[in-house]
Amino acid sequence: MASTEPLSRPDGTPIRILTVDDEPSLIELLSMAMRYEGWDVYTATTGSDAVKVAREVGPDALVLDMMLPDFDGMEVMRRIRTEQPDVPVIFLTAKDGVTDRIAGLTAGGDDYVTKPFSLEEVIARLRGLLRRSGATTVRPDTQIIVGDLILDEDSHEVTRAGNQIHLTATEFELLRFLMRNPKRVLSKAQILDRVWNYDFGGQANVVELYISYLRKKIDAEREPMIHTMRGAGYVLRPAGA
Incomplete structure (x- = not known):
């Protein structure tokens, strides 16, 4: 990673x-x-x-x-x-x-x-x-912005609606992958390979676990941004989209 x-x-x-x-x-x-x-x-x-x-x-x-x-x-x-x-x-x-x-x-x-x-x-x-x-x-803009969620790739700071959110290294990498592909359904296999570098299959439960961790930090008491698409994977969308 x-x-x-x-x-x-x-x-x-x-x-x-x-x-x-x-x-x-x-x-x-x-x-x-x-x-x-x-x-x-x-x-x-x-x-x-x-x-x-x-x-x-x-x-x-x-x-x-x-x-x-x-x-x-x-x-x-x-x-x-x-x-x-x-x-x-x-x-x-x-x-x-x-x-x-x-x-x-x-x-x-x-x-x-x-x-x-x-x-x-x-x-x-x-x-x-x-x-x-x-x-x-190249040195592009280091911020990824989806709705009111902002991730800074240099400082590793994450905020939602101005409130700072503390993430572990793996949670940060998972959120970055989701935010770089907004509104796109990502399968567990795609997430495993990109975030954990695993070949496909056998470890899908770790994706579910870390998605749940992210939801508790990103979506807690807010309109959800991380959604489960049953049988397909997960998608991050701006609140209300």
């Missing part, structure tokens, strides 16, 4: 990542983690769509599944690099054999992650590639 300095393009605009995979649930998890970093995320589920999106947005890095419905990730990379020769690429694949690794890297890929993987690992590798390709560190 160590904090890291945000990255941006050299001109100060948000990093653009193109994520390509034919599993919608995996795309959503990856996109969530990348948006948490402050990056703009573009997605595609086929190779042909990926090439089209890349041409439109000019991504700063690609996260590419090796196996796609129309053509494979190496062909996607080849086509995109005809117009963006230096764009970094991380391959995702269910295959973990040495031959597959060598094939992807020999074809020009910059890195290779096998499924299942930790979202933290993918983000860390992306950050490394982006720094090497010219991304710069």
